[in-house]
Amino acid sequence: MFEQVMTGTVIAATATALLRIGLRKHPLCHVDVAQLLMGLGMIAMYLAPSPLMAAPFAVFGCWLGFRAARTRTISFLHHAIGSLAMAYMFAGQQTGPAGAPLVAVGHHHGTVTVAAQTPGLVLPLLAWVLMSYCALAAGYAATDLLRTPPPRARSLIELVLSGSMAHMFLAML
Template sequence: MHGPTLVNWLLALLTATAGAYCLTRLRRSPCTTAPREGRHHHLSPTRESDAAEALMGLGMAAMAVTGATVPATVWAWLFGLPAAAFLVAALSAPAGRTHRLHHAISALAMTYTALAMTASPTASPSGHHHGVALGAPLLTGALLLYFGGYSLWSGTRLLHTSAGTLALGTAGLPRACRLTMGIGMFAMLLTM
């Protein structure tokens, strides 16, 4: 990332914590759902979501700390393959389509951010890129709108349940992780 060092480390800490929490949820959640009439076992939606969010959280933390020192091809494979898998899964099964499309967009945004970071010109000795825009401004703007809107939407879902009460207990932690991922992605895109 191309922001102040303190902001990068705070973002890394926040997203690593969310990613680690998703890993613990992944470890505790059931591996498969019950098979339906002749169908094979498959990942439960909760487990699939926890795996995707753990990858995104830990990936954002690594990207915030290492920046462009990791080759672009590593980031492209790390996030490009899950993006393709989520796109295929979203197109082939209507159940959970919206959530899978969100994970695909997130993984594609991570790939885009990493490729834009590694393609950037050399920084000045102070570590700042003076007025250099990274990536395609239109795509960056569209992703900023998406993740800004997603963060606002997930924040409102975190604060209110159907009964109108706050959902900040343990049941609200997965929503808090989703909010963290949205804010983290927004922050990464904002530094481009």
């Protein structure tokens, strides 16, 4: 039951991010694009997981990383880490035998087959660090819910997506 609720909240958060972009009167913000891309990636992970899906997240994450270095903005860095975490998660998936024993891992986006040795999650310490970072990001977004004025949609979307990412990493480890 928990898995279905998590999946439903990710779909709702992604739909909200898409709606925010559609209703936006100002130029696009990297936060909205990053949240939409991450939500779509999580949905894609449920529907058609493929290691090839790591590419757009790696490219977007690198672009955000360069923007973070140029502007010295923590928001760019945060979303770069999130995009690269998604790339790492997609890269760790296997859609078929790759010469190594495969292990089926269940998480809230369905069962994902991860290589037991290589090329799966070859750096479990990195996965633990990314899981911890996502959990802290979810906690930080949750604090926005306690502030006045009422929480913004971005904070709710961030809470759902970061919490889901932390859960996915934990389930894959």
